[in-house]
Amino acid sequence: MSNKDLLTKDLTPEEFGQYYFLKEELKEFCRSEGLKVSGNKQDLEKRIIHYLSTGKPLEELVVKQKSDNIIYEIKLDSKLGDNFKCSEDKREFFEKHIGKGFKFKVKFQKWLKANPEKTYMDAINAYFEIINSKEKTKIDKQFQYNQYIRDFFEDNDDKSLDDAIKCWNHKKSLKGHNKYEKTDLEVLL
Known part of the structure; x- marks a missing residue:
């Protein structure tokens, strides 16, 4: 069952919050109303709530990052650094040292971003601690x-x-x- 037909610009923000919409339904609504469709589900919901409240698109600050095409070799003693990104080269590094079953699990991603001063060796050790932990992971609100x-x-x-x-x-x-x-x-x- 879908709530797609309920999603119109006549909804109040409060009514919108009362229903569950698939991300695709949110994107379709954004397209039909000329709103940005990029981002995760929470981004789309934020834009729609603003639009339903004001009748205007949300003004979003666009930050363009300068691309530095610097290629460097990742070593076990390299620091993770600020603004860690889960990129393909880092995935390959972790697969090489952890194995083909490696995945950037949410809890591990959070650890990587919270520990910029740690090394890749520390990250590998943390990965094994995380996947061997019996503790349930918290599921974020958007899921x-x-x-x-x-x-x-x-x-x-x-x-x-x-x-x-x-x-x-x-x-x-x-x-x-x-x-x-x-x-x-x-x-x-």
Whole structure:
């Protein structure tokens, strides 16, 4: 089910916040209203809320970075540095030292950005600590689907992914929050 038809310029910002919209639906609305379509889901929601409030596009500061085509070799004792970017050369470096299964997981990305004074060797050690940690990672607000599915299975380990998706699809079509509740299972009856 989709809430696509509900997304019009006649919505109030409060009404907009009551529904779940897919990123593609947000982008489609932005295109139809002449708003920027770049960025993540939160960026799009911010633009739409501003537009619904004022009737005008959000003025966004555009910062152009000067490209320095400097190529340098990454070594184990190299510092991560400020403004760490998860680029292809860094992915290749980590794959070489960690293995083909390497992924820039969110928690690891946050660690990299928070520790500019650390070395790549420190980063490799931190990566293994993070992936071997039994601690649940926090799911950021924009990933409501992932949070819903996690909460669904914490409460229903006997149900299937198809069941979870049916409940999610029903939940997101309703007005209000998108958090899992036991009553969501009624759609399976």
